[in-house]
Amino acid sequence: MERTVRGRGVAASWYGIARTATIDRAGAWAELDDGGTAKVVTGVTEIGEGILTLLAQVAAEELGIRPEQVTLGDNDTARSPEAAHAGATRQTYMVGNSIALACREAREKLFAEIAEYWDVEATLLHAFDGILHAEGTNKSMTMAEAVAICKGRGVVPVGSGSFTAHGTGLDPVDGSGAPWQVYVFGTQVAEVEVDTVTGEVQVLGIWAAHDVGRAINPRGIEGQIEGAIVQGLGQALMEDYQTVEGHTTTHGFAKYILPTALDVPEITSFLVEDRDPLSPLGAKGIGEPALVPTAPAIMNAIYDAIGVRITSLPATPEKILQGLKEKRRRNEGIAAE
Amino acid sequence: MLSCRSYQMPKSLAEALALWRGAPEGSRLIAGATDILPWAREGRAGDVEIDTLIDLSRVAELSGYQQKDGRIRLGANVVWQDFLTDPVLARSLPCMPFCSVWFADDQIRQQATLAGNLVNASPAADGTPPVIALNGDIEIARLDGDTVVTRTMPVADFISGPGRTDLKPGEIVVAVTVDALPGYGGSYQKVGQRRSLVISSVCCAAVVKTDPSGKVFEDVRLALGGVGPKPMRLTETEAMLRGKAISADLIERASAGPVDLVASRTRVDYRRTVVRGFVRAAVEDALAHAAQSAQSEEKETANA
Amino acid sequence: MPELELNFEVNGRTVAKRINPGLRLLDVLRDDLNMTGTKEGCGAGECGTCSVFVDGKLVKSCLMPAAKAEGTRIETVEGLARPGDLTVIQRAFYKTGASQCGYCIPGMVMAATSALRDNPDAGHEEIKERMGGNICRCTGYTKIIEAVELARDVIAGRMSPAALEADAVGESYIGNSVRRIDAPAKVAGRLKYAGDMIMPDMLHMAVLRSPHPHAEIVSMDTSAARAMPGVECVITSEDVPGVDGFGVFVHDQPIMARGKVRYVGEAVAAVAATDERSARRALAGIKVTYRELPGLFDAADALAPGAPVLHDYAPDNIVKHIPLRKGNIEAGFAAADLILEENFSTQQVEHAYLEPEAGIAYVDHDDVVTVISPSQNITHHRHMLAAIIDRPIQKVRFIMSPVGGGFGGKEDMIYQGMLALAAMQTHKPVRIVFTREESIVSTAKRHPSRSKVRMGLTRAGRITAMEFDMLSDGGAYGMSSEGVMRKAAILSCGPYEIDNLKVDTTVVYTNNTPSGAFRSFGGMQVQFATESMVDMAAEKLGLDPFEIRRRNMMKPGSLTHTQQKLGTASLGMVLDAAEKGSRWEAGAPTVRGATRGDTHGAGTREPCKLGERFAAGPETKERVA
């Protein structure tokens, strides 16, 4: 056998988004502000997933302004509406939709005033990138002007939104129920190289296809997929929190081994857009789901390379060599028979 | 968390030795600090209060290296990155660049010293196998009255077990002297759990020289790390190869020998399997590099 | 306190300071100079969040005694560009979306700067090697490396600086890769995480943690600690005014151990003092007498008759059991041509967000107890804390500081209660910053699992029945265990329509480090098993792995394992995309890696061979050009 062998494997996955068992909900406030800018307040901030940018995009789109003109309030139980927790791949879906609703309400207030001012139907109004115009007419103004006019008429264009998911909890006996509003699906292919001298596995390529409903920020989604894959790879190959009689033996990052830049594969992402019919934005979520298929895709690839089935994570070099040894023994056994 | 009452940065060896001799119980020498600082943390030594830390990094006599009589004397303050970036060291110590590139990361290599690595004497240290393959001697200084006296001993004897060395109270390591082997090919095989910032599970250093035809092993030096309480020089394997015609079969047979030397307390099976493959890979890899370095030496001669 | 005089240059300015001689350069930068762009992710040289230039060489400032900085020239992330400006590298990070939580990013920017200063032509592999000492838990490194290559090309004039600007927007901001609005603050090191925040008069908290996995607290004497210099308060569970208990589903965890410790690392008492070192020293002055109890260290042992009981409310040690039943499992297996059975296990996994837990609490002018922390669930935390400290809900306020990575690990309220209590007792702001080791030992992990899986299939590859039994170690407290088991059960048998199912997921208490919420919440443990088994079946049946998945996949209208009818289902779409995108060569998974024709192609990287940049000088140059 050559010292190194390649193999490929695939794994599919699914994941539930927007919890319904304990009713998920999120609220938001929006205000079109001077200069054609906006203030949006909801109870979230970044945990790194890019939610603030996404919310700014959604608000900008709904209000007809630019994302950088949106100021997002901090997550503060005393100053902002409840948006519940930052996790469970719920931010885009729950908070994104509640902000969309809040912004729509603010926009409608503004549009009603401008429609009257221009003496056109409000349904003809359309705003994008800071410019408001009435379709089929030559009427047009900046959003800055529109806000000034609106306020001049005594109206502050504000709105609020609340969004929830529908479903039921699980039956205690047979578990039947509709616990999540939406399910997303994914598939990843992994290509690995196994070193038969050391037992090391290098993951050289991952092709990741994930349904995101609607890709609001494609680069941000890729970032989530890449990060999730590398966490999945860490769990697949090296990470292992260990205790002996309750005492940890992996106290720090010298013992708890995480992937570095040298361990990561080339990652090719395919964003599949199967719009969610149940929500205004049509987007789903990606934060957690992208991690799910990585480890099994890698294990299936290892099997393809060397015929060793790893059933216990992580697939350390030691387990790989052990597996090869057992396989050799089995083959010899068969040959001897 | 490390605390100290006093932090000293002597500029000369005599000053350092005097401070060290006079330092209260529990004081420590420090070079790159890359072993000491992580040691003083929870899960290891915890919060440590040290009286005096004597930092050797500005001691003039410990810096730089000298070449003499086919040997290189590496001052105790030579850091790991030097083996990669200094062309003389890279050429004369053919296994060191390969070892160094596996050592910690680019940043720690700027701080961490080879001497600190040897004194720390971890069974998994990357510094010891290549140094013993290069017949390394360690030079140790102490004060006798007011005069600085030194003694020298093989690194292989200096390290007596995990974390144990022959260093005596009041002594400071001043240099490590190793064979200069230009024209040899070097190799360093290492496996851990990833490829950067990683402690060796097993490592193997090799330097090999062939005759001008490239068909006979003229010299072979091999050492293993990570497989027992201290690093091991593979003298028997070396003897099997030295002077023999190079063949895959010979290398294969020679690499079976060291397997039984594995004396680790854990993962013995794994280490045995790897050792066999590593000895073979190290010899083959070093041979390939020997061919390259023979070529480049030839080119240099031709150009001259 | 002994002092050392230190003179050095930081970002072009001369600094003279008298410092404690034991400090590290990192401490001086962050605490004495308030330059918090340099972060402490691990304190042990393992993560690179603390990287700074010393005389032009990049080093990890947590590994450098401050005294070594004497006479040197230091450059930190704050000094790379003029205030308010960004370097090309920083702008490239902004452009590619290289920052997520941002906590590793100052260090990454420093490493990238070092790499390109040393070799402006550095190739892909060299850049990766040079950044190999910096850990990022969020991005998967891909966009970071992309940023460095982009910056390299812009600096070298191979690409126009326009490549750093925002993408043009067409007709909608939805679908546009708008650059992250938080990126400039992150790449410049300006963003303040909780551990970077300071308030006037602020105290520092240190926590005494249990050395035992299971023990009764016989007595505790804090008087010596209270008398130590700098100590302003020592708190224990006796100081809790309200109903003590928190947790995501069951409130089974006191904010500090109450009568009993259940895992190593559990908080037992806390000290607030005028400086961090005094607080840590005072911990040694707290005398606790423990009576050790028999411990449970394995999930299976927890279920054994006569096992020690951890929580009185759960005499069987079961935190939660979720059953799913669908169809007729016996009939399903009877209809199968092939039955596979295998055991799978997954390990406990640490979140390893680069930002260790940190927070500040204070009582404001209106008597509102306020906690600023990177909490992933301030809504729920406010509810729980109000009950614990017995205050009306409007007198409790949580502010979520920027989270330096969470992944579910910051959903548990494991330290905010202690901060609030200390702030209430002292009426001063109190800050805590966990060490990495403290974070690892005391916070929840991904649930380890052991699953027994049976799958029955027809010769044609249709799954007729599946039995899935998973046992998980929840550790000492309930945390998110219940929800994790539920999600594991719901997703267990994969994205396949299976008529006959029997699924049980069970999580038990043990004296191990607790398990909790972690990105994918049970979903990865179960699907690792199922997806492995699908491939095993494909091999036996001679089916291509994509094909067997298509034959079983959920479609619109399918009933899930919980008998929910799906309105939409996109598995077919993603299978097609992955198969085509990876140029998959069809065939059964029969160990054909060595002979298949689709490996080594586009979309793969070269295997990592360290140090090629040193081995072959001229060759590397050519490759770059």
Ligand SMILES: Cc1cc2nc3c(=O)[nH]c(=O)nc-3n(C[C@H](O)[C@H](O)[C@H](O)COP(=O)(O)OP(=O)(O)OC[C@H]3O[C@@H](n4cnc5c(N)ncnc54)[C@H](O)[C@@H]3O)c2cc1C
């Ligand atoms: C993240 C990280 C990664 C690492 N990776 C590796 C690795 O890949 N391989 C590896 O082998 N090691 C590794 N190490 C360990 C460490 O970096 C090395 O052992 C290093 O060579 C120690 O050198 P130093 O100068 O930093 O030693 P210090 O920490 O300063 O000192 C180490 C010991 O040597 C003593 N000492 C130092 N100099 C002298 C002297 N001149 N005379 C007498 N005693 C002296 C000190 O008192 C101390 O006991 C790593 C450490 C870290 C933090």
Ligand code: FES
């Ligand atoms: S490397 Fe210094 S804090 Fe992690």
Ligand code: FES
């Ligand atoms: S962005 Fe790197 S750790 Fe979060």
